[in-house]
Amino acid sequence: MAEWVKVGSTGGVAEGEILSFSVGERQVAVANVEGDLHAFDDWCSHQQCSLAEGDLDGTIVECPCHGSQFDVTTGEAVQGPAIDPVDVFEMREEDGELQVMMKQE
Amino acid sequence: MSRVVIVGGGLAAATTAGTLRDDGFDGDITLIGGEPIPPYERPPLSKEYLRGDETEPQWVRPPDWYAQNAIDARLGVRVERLLATERVVELEGGERVPFDQAVIATGVRNRRLPIPGIDLAGVLDLRSVPDADAIREEASGASKAVVVGMGFIGAEVASSLRQRGLDVTVVEFFATPLERVLGAELGRVIEALHRDHGVEMVFRDAAEAFEGVGRFEALVTKEGRRIEGDLAVVGVGVEPMTEVASDDLRIDNGIPVDAMLRTAVDGVWAIGDVARHDHPVFGPIRVEHFDNALRMGETVARNVQGARVVHDDPHWFWSDQYDEQIQMSGFAMSWDQTVIRGNVKDRSFAAFLLRDGQLLSTFSMNHKFDVRRSMPLIATRAHPDPGVLSDPDFDLRQLHPPKE
Numbered sequence: 330m331a332e333w334v335k336v337g338s339t340g341g342v343a344e345g346e347i348l349s350f351s352v353g354e355r356q357v358a359v360a361n362v363e364g365d366l367h368a369f370d371d372w373c374s375h376q377q378c379s380l381a382e383g384d385l386d387g388t389i390v391e392c393p394c395h396g397s398q399f400d401v402t403t404g405e406a407v408q409g410p411a412i413d414p415v416d417v418f419e420m421r422e423e424d425g426e427l428q429v430m431m432k433q434e
Numbered sequence: 435m436s437r438v439v440i441v442g443g444g445l446a447a448a449t450t451a452g453t454l455r456d457d458g459f460d461g462d463i464t465l466i467g468g469e470p471i472p473p474y475e476r477p478p479l480s481k482e483y484l485r486g487d488e489t490e491p492q493w494v495r496p497p498d499w500y501a502q503n504a505i506d507a508r509l510g511v512r513v514e515r516l517l518a519t520e521r522v523v524e525l526e527g528g529e530r531v532p533f534d535q536a537v538i539a540t541g542v543r544n545r546r547l548p549i550p551g552i553d554l555a556g557v558l559d560l561r562s563v564p565d566a567d568a569i570r571e572e573a574s575g576a577s578k579a580v581v582v583g584m585g586f587i588g589a590e591v592a593s594s595l596r597q598r599g600l601d602v603t604v605v606e607f608f609a610t611p612l613e614r615v616l617g618a619e620l621g622r623v624i625e626a627l628h629r630d631h632g633v634e635m636v637f638r639d640a641a642e643a644f645e646g647v648g649r650f651e652a653l654v655t656k657e658g659r660r661i662e663g664d665l666a667v668v669g670v671g672v673e674p675m676t677e678v679a680s681d682d683l684r685i686d687n688g689i690p691v692d693a694m695l696r697t698a699v700d701g702v703w704a705i706g707d708v709a710r711h712d713h714p715v716f717g718p719i720r721v722e723h724f725d726n727a728l729r730m731g732e733t734v735a736r737n738v739q740g741a742r743v744v745h746d747d748p749h750w751f752w753s754d755q756y757d758e759q760i761q762m763s764g765f766a767m768s769w770d771q772t773v774i775r776g777n778v779k780d781r782s783f784a785a786f787l788l789r790d791g792q793l794l795s796t797f798s799m800n801h802k803f804d805v806r807r808s809m810p811l812i813a814t815r816a817h818p819d820p821g822v823l824s825d826p827d828f829d830l831r832q833l834h835p836p837k838e
Contacts, residue, residue, distance in 0.1 A: 384803065393802050396725060396750065409449065409728050412495060
């Protein structure tokens with residue numbers, strides 16, 4: 330089962346910014362890279378710090394705790410200490426809402 | 435023929451092996467570590483792990499990664515000697531492992547106080563998982579701990595033991611915690627933090643003897659104090675583990691390497707805590723930070739494969755004490771100007787350390803962005819305007835050099 334879940338409102342994430350939204354028991358981060366929105370797991374795969382609190386440089390977010398970097402478009406860890414990727418989610422803007430595709434586990 | 439031997443079993447060693455394989459390197463890789471378990475991250479040992487919030491070591495790579503990636507991980511094996519010019523590593527027991535290239539990442543060991551009672555039960559130090567387990571075991575059921583030394587390890591151990599509910603007294607040789615790293619002014623900020631959390635601190639004093647019948651009961655200091663406790667933890671610095679290195683590597687406070695991490699012998703590299711690196715900005719320097727070990731592991735893996743990457747990372751580390759996030763980047767032996775952004779009293783600030791206008795180092799409490807955003811400025815020897823440094827609304831990224 331997968332469904333679109335509202336996380337916020339259209340225009341709620343400014344360019345160059347990342348915001349974190351609660352979706353059930355997860356935190357989903359949404360980054361705005363030059364107008365394109367990318368949703369990914371907010372918890373760093375290293376020690377679960379919030380990636381939304383990190384700096385965004387192009388498509389790369391840097392974890393504020395220990396410096397791991399992830400590509401927000403793929404979730405890939407491009408710089409350690411994190412080794413594992415973070416989940417990325419499909420997202421869309423619909424009816425004035427920001428929606429992410431969440432799979433039921 | 436491409437046989438890489440990595441001597442060491444910590445973060446730098448594992449990152450070298452990991453980066454080589456991630457890059458598709460298909461030569462032989464042997465990793466020889468003195469500890470019997472796979473490489474793990476040490477920072478949690480004085481923090482989450484010591485407090486008991488975590489019970490598993492934080493592995494650098496999953497334990498089964500090494501076998502799955504054709505890394506010959508020889509764990510719990512002591513290296514007798516690395517003969518650089520002869521290109522062979524001699525193991526304890528006499529086995530000889532030849533190499534085409536070798537990476538030395540042996541790290542450091544804790545400095546041991548040469549004073550009476552150091553061998554008493556209940557007198558501990560911290561470097562490894564078994565060390566942390568021993569402190570946890572001694573701390574459970576104990577009511578009072580004595581910590582000797584208030585560098586980062588001493589300060590973090592004091593913090594974690596306080597959080598476990600123990601009374602803690604620290605004895606420190608200098609006038610404030612971390613005085614050699616931060617200077618007295620910022621050291622006093624750390625002192626106030628610990629005082630607010632109920633840590634007793636004794637400065638300008640040092641350990642003279644550990645006393646006790648059969649086990650630790652009290653620390654006697656040079657100034658004649660007698661401080662009782664159930665356990666003692668010593669954190670008084672480290673020494674590089676250079677004894678495996680042959681004379682041709684010219685040991686001098688670590689293994690000297692050039693900007694590209696090359697030792698005096700072609701094809702032999704040294705990284706991490708044991709390496710005295712000719713840093714392009716700071717000059718020869720040996721640093722003991724997690725991030726430095728990680729980044730040097732990445733750099734050396736590239737250079738082993740034939741790249742010529744100059745390692746110019748400006749250094750960065752963090753320290754969590756109580757609920758405060760402390761970070762620092764760069765390196766300053768001395769500075770003539772300290773510019774503050776934010777509010778020291780509220781423990782929400784960055785301190786920029788400058789000499790002749792050049793930004794050398796940035797320290798922060800709960801102001802982490804400024805530390806990492808300072809790094810490109812430190813690396814490029816920038817002379818930022820103190821007015822913008824002190825302005826909390828000014829984003830330091832505006833001063834970054836343009837990307838190539």
